[in-house]
Amino acid sequence: MELFLLNQKHTLAILRTHERYNFITSLLNPASKFSFRCLQTIETSQNPYKEPFSSATNLPDSLLVEKIAFNLKHGNVNSLLSYQLRLNPSVIVDVLCRCNGDLQLGQRFIDSLVLKGTNFKHSSVSLSAMIHVFVRSRRLSDAQALILRMIRRSGVSRVEVVEALVSSTCGNCGTNNLVFDLLIRTYVQARKLREGTEAFRILRSKAYFVSINACNSLLGGLVKIGWIELAWEVHREVVKSGIELNVYTLNIMVNALCKDGKFGDVKSFLSEMEGNGVYADMVTCNTLIGAYCREGLLEEAFEIMNSMADKGLKPSLFTYNAIINGLCKKGRYARAKEILIEMLNVGLSPDTTTYNTLLVESCRRDNLSEAEQIFGEMLRQGVAPDLVSFSSLIAVFSRSRHLDQALVYFRDMKKFGLVPDNVTYTVLMHGYCRNGNVLEALKIRDEMLEQGCVLDVVAYNTILNGLCKEKMLTAADNLFNEMLERGALPDFYTFTTLIHGHCQDGNMTKALSLFGMMTQRNVKPDIVAYNTLIDGFCKVGEMEKASELWDGMISRKIFPNHITYGILINAxxxxxxxxxxxxxWDVMIEKGIKPTLVTCNTVIKGYCRSGDSSKADEFLGRMIAKGVAPDHISYNTLINGLLREDNTDKAFLWINKMEKDGLLPDIITYNVVMNGFCRQGRMQEAELVLRKMIEKGINPDRSTYTALINGHVTQDNLNEAFRFHDEMLQRGFVPDDVEQGMKFMGQRERGQNPSFEWKRPPSRVDARGEEASAADPSGRPGSIVLRN
Known part of the structure; x- marks a missing residue:
C-alpha cells in the first residue's frame, strides 16, 4: 500500500512538471491557443492570489503581460499591485492592446495600477495609448490631463507627440479623431499657441481630420494674444483643407480684423463668408460696434446698430453699453444720456456697467451734482452699485475737497455689503493727501492693513507724494523703508517723488543717494528725474554738479527737453x-526745440540783468512775430529793464502795446513804473501813476508804498515819506518783521532819515517747467529791508 501511494505521488509530480513545461513553452509561442487554457488550469488548481512559481520581479515582459491580462479578466485587482514595480511603457501598451477593445478592462488597468505609480516614467507612446482609452470612454478631462503631461515633457517635439497619438490608433486600441481635437485644445489652454499651430499643421500634413471646433479654439487663442498674422495663416490653411467654417470662425476673424485696425477689410470678409453660407449674427454686430466705439468711430458704430433690424436682429444690452461708452469717451455725455433713455424705451434694463460708464464720465468732468443724480437713478432702478461706482464718487468728492461727502459714500459702500479694496482705499488716501491732511491718510493706511489689504506701489506712492508735499521728509523716508521691508517694489514714480522732495528741501546728498539706488534697482531714470536733480543743484548754486548731470544724461541717450534748457538758462x-x-539758448534753437513762454521770459530777464534792455526789446518783438504770445511777466520784466536804464519813452510804448494786446497793466506793472520814477526822483509822475492805478481799481500794496517812501526819502521830503508810511500802516501793510518797523519809528523820532530797499528773490524755473516767482524785481514776492 505504501509503495502504491509513493508511486502515485511520483506520478503526480511528473505530471505537474510536464504541465509547467507545456505552459512555459506555450507562453514562448504567443500564437498558441493553449497558453490561457493551461494558465487557467494551473491557477484554478491552486490559490488564485498566490504566485505559483517565480516572483513577479523575475518574469519576462511577455509573461508579465499575460499574467496582468489574466488577472484583469478575472477581476483579481489586488493581485495586480505586485506587478507595479515591473511596469514599463512597452508593457502598458501591450496590456491595453490585449484588452481587445474592452474599455472597462483598459480603464481598470490604468486606474488601479498605472496611475498609482507616481514615479513611473511614461513614454509618449504609453501616454498616448492611455489617452485613446480615456477618449473612447468619454473621460475627456482625464485624457486632457495626460495630453498636458505629454506636451510638457522636456525634449519632446510636436512631431513625436503627433506620431505617438497616430501610432496608438493601430491594432486593437481603436482610433478616435476627438483625440486630435483635444490635443489642439490642450495646447491652446496651456497657452502654447505656436506649438499648437505646429501640431495642427503636422496633423493636416498626415491628412488627419481636425474639427472646426478645434480650429476655432486655435484661431481664438491666437487672436486673443494678438498674433493676428499667424491667425490668418492658420485660417487660410483651414479654408484650403476644406473644413467647413461656421459663424464662430467668422466672429473670431472679424475680431482679428478689428484688433488689427483693418476696418476697411470687414465688408469684403463678411461678403466672402456669406458666399460660403455663413452669415453675421448678434455677436458679429456687437464685436464691430464695440471696436468702432473704442476707436472713436461712432458714425460707423451707429451705422451697424441701425442695420441690425434689416438682419432680423435687435440691439442688446451689450450693444447699448458699447455705444454709451464710446460716446462718453468722445466727450458726448449728453448724447450718451439720450441713448440711455432710448434703451429704457425699448424695454431694456440698464445694468451696473451702463450706469458706471455715465458715472465715471460725470466724475471725470468733476460734475458733482450730475454724478449724484446718476447714482440716485441707479438706485431707483434697482441696480446694485459696485466698487467702481463708489470708488468713482469717493474720488471726485475727494478731488473737489469735499472729504466729508467722500467719507459718507465710503461708509455707505459697507452698508451695501461691499468690502473696500486697494483702489478704494488709495483713492481716499489721495483725497486726504491732496487736501494736505496726510495724518488722516496714514490712518486710512492703518485701516487698510487691518482689513487685510496689501499696500501696493500705487498706495505707497500716494502717501509718499503727500508727505513730500508737506515737507515731512523723515516720515517719507521711513515709509519708503517700510515699503522695501514689505516687499513692495518701488517704481519710477516712487524714486522721482522722493528725489523731488529732497531737492525742494535742499538736501541734494539724499536726493543723489536715491538716484543711485534707483539705477542700482534697474529703474531707469528719464528726463523728469534728471530735470528734478538738475533743478535742485541749480537752486543751491552748484552749477558744476548740474553740468555733470547734464553730461551723464546725454551719455545715457536721454536728451534734454525744453524744460531742461529752461532750468539751466534761468539758473x-x-x-x-x-x-x-x-x-x-542758441543750442536749444539749433536742436529745433521750441522754447516755452517761461524760457522766453527767462531770456528777457537775462538781457535786462546784463544791462542790455535793447536786446530784450528786440527779443520780445521777435517772440511776438513767431507767434509766442507774451504774458504780464514778459512785459513787466522788459518794462522794468527799460526803466532801470532810464528809457522811459520805450517803456511806455510797451505799456501801450500791452494794453492793445488785451493785457491790462497789473499791480506789478504799476509798481515797476512807479519805482522807475521814484529812482529818477520824479515823484509827481510817481504819484500820478498811483492815482491812475487806484482809478483803475487796483489797490496799492506794500511794494507800492515802499517805492514811494524810498523816493521821497531820497529827495529829503520826509513829510511825504511819513505820510505814505502812515497810509501804508492804515491799509494794514507793515514791514516784513516788527523789528524793521521799530527801527523806522526810532529813526523817525530821532530825526534820522530812514529808507527802505526792495529785496527781491531770484526767480527760478522748477523741474516741471513752472516759474516759481515773478521775474520782475519789483513784484509782489520779496521783502522790505531797512537800509541803515
Whole structure:
C-alpha cells in the first residue's frame, strides 16, 4: 500500500512538471491557443492570489503581460499591485492592446495600477495609448490631463507627440479623431499657441481630420494674444483643407480684423463668408460696434446698430453699453444720456456697467451734482452699485475737497455689503493727501492693513507724494523703508517723488543717494528725474554738479527737453552767467526745440540783468512775430529793464502795446513804473501813476508804498515819506518783521532819515517747467529791508 501511494505521488509530480513545461513553452509561442487554457488550469488548481512559481520581479515582459491580462479578466485587482514595480511603457501598451477593445478592462488597468505609480516614467507612446482609452470612454478631462503631461515633457517635439497619438490608433486600441481635437485644445489652454499651430499643421500634413471646433479654439487663442498674422495663416490653411467654417470662425476673424485696425477689410470678409453660407449674427454686430466705439468711430458704430433690424436682429444690452461708452469717451455725455433713455424705451434694463460708464464720465468732468443724480437713478432702478461706482464718487468728492461727502459714500459702500479694496482705499488716501491732511491718510493706511489689504506701489506712492508735499521728509523716508521691508517694489514714480522732495528741501546728498539706488534697482531714470536733480543743484548754486548731470544724461541717450534748457538758462541768468545762458539758448534753437513762454521770459530777464534792455526789446518783438504770445511777466520784466536804464519813452510804448494786446497793466506793472520814477526822483509822475492805478481799481500794496517812501526819502521830503508810511500802516501793510518797523519809528523820532530797499528773490524755473516767482524785481514776492 505504501509503495502504491509513493508511486502515485511520483506520478503526480511528473505530471505537474510536464504541465509547467507545456505552459512555459506555450507562453514562448504567443500564437498558441493553449497558453490561457493551461494558465487557467494551473491557477484554478491552486490559490488564485498566490504566485505559483517565480516572483513577479523575475518574469519576462511577455509573461508579465499575460499574467496582468489574466488577472484583469478575472477581476483579481489586488493581485495586480505586485506587478507595479515591473511596469514599463512597452508593457502598458501591450496590456491595453490585449484588452481587445474592452474599455472597462483598459480603464481598470490604468486606474488601479498605472496611475498609482507616481514615479513611473511614461513614454509618449504609453501616454498616448492611455489617452485613446480615456477618449473612447468619454473621460475627456482625464485624457486632457495626460495630453498636458505629454506636451510638457522636456525634449519632446510636436512631431513625436503627433506620431505617438497616430501610432496608438493601430491594432486593437481603436482610433478616435476627438483625440486630435483635444490635443489642439490642450495646447491652446496651456497657452502654447505656436506649438499648437505646429501640431495642427503636422496633423493636416498626415491628412488627419481636425474639427472646426478645434480650429476655432486655435484661431481664438491666437487672436486673443494678438498674433493676428499667424491667425490668418492658420485660417487660410483651414479654408484650403476644406473644413467647413461656421459663424464662430467668422466672429473670431472679424475680431482679428478689428484688433488689427483693418476696418476697411470687414465688408469684403463678411461678403466672402456669406458666399460660403455663413452669415453675421448678434455677436458679429456687437464685436464691430464695440471696436468702432473704442476707436472713436461712432458714425460707423451707429451705422451697424441701425442695420441690425434689416438682419432680423435687435440691439442688446451689450450693444447699448458699447455705444454709451464710446460716446462718453468722445466727450458726448449728453448724447450718451439720450441713448440711455432710448434703451429704457425699448424695454431694456440698464445694468451696473451702463450706469458706471455715465458715472465715471460725470466724475471725470468733476460734475458733482450730475454724478449724484446718476447714482440716485441707479438706485431707483434697482441696480446694485459696485466698487467702481463708489470708488468713482469717493474720488471726485475727494478731488473737489469735499472729504466729508467722500467719507459718507465710503461708509455707505459697507452698508451695501461691499468690502473696500486697494483702489478704494488709495483713492481716499489721495483725497486726504491732496487736501494736505496726510495724518488722516496714514490712518486710512492703518485701516487698510487691518482689513487685510496689501499696500501696493500705487498706495505707497500716494502717501509718499503727500508727505513730500508737506515737507515731512523723515516720515517719507521711513515709509519708503517700510515699503522695501514689505516687499513692495518701488517704481519710477516712487524714486522721482522722493528725489523731488529732497531737492525742494535742499538736501541734494539724499536726493543723489536715491538716484543711485534707483539705477542700482534697474529703474531707469528719464528726463523728469534728471530735470528734478538738475533743478535742485541749480537752486543751491552748484552749477558744476548740474553740468555733470547734464553730461551723464546725454551719455545715457536721454536728451534734454525744453524744460531742461529752461532750468539751466534761468539758473545761469540768476547767478550772472548771462553769456552761458545765451549759449544754451542758441543750442536749444539749433536742436529745433521750441522754447516755452517761461524760457522766453527767462531770456528777457537775462538781457535786462546784463544791462542790455535793447536786446530784450528786440527779443520780445521777435517772440511776438513767431507767434509766442507774451504774458504780464514778459512785459513787466522788459518794462522794468527799460526803466532801470532810464528809457522811459520805450517803456511806455510797451505799456501801450500791452494794453492793445488785451493785457491790462497789473499791480506789478504799476509798481515797476512807479519805482522807475521814484529812482529818477520824479515823484509827481510817481504819484500820478498811483492815482491812475487806484482809478483803475487796483489797490496799492506794500511794494507800492515802499517805492514811494524810498523816493521821497531820497529827495529829503520826509513829510511825504511819513505820510505814505502812515497810509501804508492804515491799509494794514507793515514791514516784513516788527523789528524793521521799530527801527523806522526810532529813526523817525530821532530825526534820522530812514529808507527802505526792495529785496527781491531770484526767480527760478522748477523741474516741471513752472516759474516759481515773478521775474520782475519789483513784484509782489520779496521783502522790505531797512537800509541803515
Amino acid at each position: 545761469y541768468c540768476s547767478v550772472g552767467h548771462v553769456s552761458e545762458a545765451f549759449r544754451l
